[in-house]
Amino acid sequence: MYRLKYLELRGIVLRSSAIRRLHLMGQTNPPFMSGVPELLLLRLLGQREMYGYELVKSIKLVTSDAISLGEGVIYPVLHALERHGSLKAKRKKVDGRTRVYYSLTAKGKKRLERLHGEWQRIQTGITAALEVPANA
Amino acid sequence: MYRLKYLELRGIVLRSSAIRRLHLMGQTNPPFMSGVPELLLLRLLGQREMYGYELVKSIKLVTSDAISLGEGVIYPVLHALERHGSLKAKRKKVDGRTRVYYSLTAKGKKRLERLHGEWQRIQTGITAALEVPANA
DNA sequence: CTCTATACCTAGTAGCTCAAGGTATCGCGG
DNA sequence: CCGCGATACCTTGAGCTACTAGGTATAGAG
Numbered sequence: 001m002y003r004l005k006y007l008e009l010r011g012i013v014l015r016s017s018a019i020r021r022l023h024l025m026g027q028t029n030p031p032f033m034s035g036v037p038e039l040l041l042l043r044l045l046g047q048r049e050m051y052g053y054e055l056v057k058s059i060k061l062v063t064s065d066a067i068s069l070g071e072g073v074i075y076p077v078l079h080a081l082e083r084h085g086s087l088k089a090k091r092k093k094v095d096g097r098t099r100v101y102y103s104l105t106a107k108g109k110k111r112l113e114r115l116h117g118e119w120q121r122i123q124t125g126i127t128a129a130l131e132v133p134a135n136a
Numbered sequence: 137m138y139r140l141k142y143l144e145l146r147g148i149v150l151r152s153s154a155i156r157r158l159h160l161m162g163q164t165n166p167p168f169m170s171g172v173p174e175l176l177l178l179r180l181l182g183q184r185e186m187y188g189y190e191l192v193k194s195i196k197l198v199t200s201d202a203i204s205l206g207e208g209v210i211y212p213v214l215h216a217l218e219r220h221g222s223l224k225a226k227r228k229k230v231d232g233r234t235r236v237y238y239s240l241t242a243k244g245k246k247r248l249e250r251l252h253g254e255w256q257r258i259q260t261g262i263t264a265a266l267e268v269p270a271n272a
Numbered sequence: 273c274t275c276t277a278t279a280c281c282t283a284g285t286a287g288c289t290c291a292a293g294g295t296a297t298c299g300c301g302g
Numbered sequence: 303c304c305g306c307g308a309t310a311c312c313t314t315g316a317g318c319t320a321c322t323a324g325g326t327a328t329a330g331a332g
Contacts, residue, residue, distance in 0.1 A: 034318080037320075039262075039266075040262070040265050044265070052279075052281095053278065053279050054279095063262065066258055066260060066261025067168060067258060069320085072320080073319090073321070076281090076282080076320090077319095095329070097279055098280070099278095099280085116266065119262070121202045122202055123259065125202025126172065127259075128198055128202075129179060130176075130179055130252065168320085170287080170288055173289080189311075205290095207311085208291070208292080208293095208312090211311075212288095212312095212313085213288095232298065235310070235311085236311075
C-alpha cells in the first residue's frame with residue numbers, strides 16, 4: 001500500500017513526488033521551439049531598415065518559399081518588438097501610401113544575438129538527434 | 137472614399153480584401169515550427185523500441201541537453217501516435233515495474249519520413265535567411 | 273470601372289508545450 | 303525500518319505562439 005506523506009508549505013499541502021520537484025517551481029519556460037518569426041524579422045532588419053509588407057515578401061523570398069509568414073503574424077510581432085524597445089519605427093509617405101519602416105536598436109541587436117545563439121543550440125541538438133547512428 | 141462591395145456566400149457576407157483571399161480558406165495549417173517532439177520520438181523509435189521514461193532521458197542525452205522534453209510532453213504524444221496507428225505498444229514487466237515499449241509501424245515510418253522532410257525544408261530555409269549576406 | 277497589388281491593422285481561435293500534480297515499486301543509506 | 307532518490311507510468315489546466323479570417327485604403331493596369 002502506498003503511504004501518503006503530507007507536507008505543509010506556504011499553506012499548500014504537497015505529497016509524494018511533488019515534494020521532490022519543488023526546485024523546479026517558479027520558472028515558466030516558453031515553448032522551446034518558438035520565437036523563430038521574431039528571429040527572422042530581427043535578422044532581416046539587422047541588415048537594413050524595411051517595412052512590414054516588404055518583410056512579408058522578403059521572408060518568402062530568402063527562404064525559397066519554405067517559410068511563409070502572413071501579415072497577421074508579422075505585424076503583431078513588429079508591434080511587440082517596438083513596445084519592447086528592440087525596434088524603432090519611422091513613417092514615410094511613398095507614392096501616396098504610408099510605409100512604416102523599422103530598424104534595430106541596440107537592445108534589438110542584443111536580442112538578435114541571444115535568439116540566434118538559442119536557435120543554433122536547438123538546431124544543432126535536433127540535427128544530432130536525427131543523425132544518431134545506432135547507439136543511443 | 138472606400139466603397140464596400142458586398143458578396144453573399146454560404147450565407148455569410150464578405151467584403152473587400154476577404155473576397156480575394158477566399159482560395160486560402162478551409163485549410164487550417166498547424167504552426168510551421170511544431171511537431172518537433174513528435175519527430176524526435178519517431179526517429180528514436182525508428183532505431184529500436186523504447187519505453188516512455190527511457191525516451192525522456194534519451195532525448196536529453198542525444199541533444200546534449202539542448203532539448204529537454206518533460207514526461208508531460210512525451211506521454212501525450214506517445215498516446216496520440218498510438219491512437220493514430222503510427223506506433224504499437226507492448227507492456228513488459230521488468231524488476232517489478234511495468235514498462236510500455238513502443239515501436240514503429242509501417243504507417244509510423246511513412247510519417248517519420250514526411251516529418252523529416254518537412255523539418256529539413258524549414259531548417260534549410262531558416263539557415264538561408266540567417267546567412268543572407270547583404271542582398272535581399 | 274473593376275481587379276490586382278501595395279500597405280497598413282486587429283480579433284479570435286487552435287493547438288502545442290509546459291508546469292504541476294498524482295500513483296506505485298525498488299534499492300540504498302542511516 | 304524508514305525516508306529518499308531513481309525508475310516508471312499517467313492527466314489536467316494554463317500559457318502562449320502563430321495562424322486564419324477579416325477590416326480599411328490608395329494606385330495603376332486592363
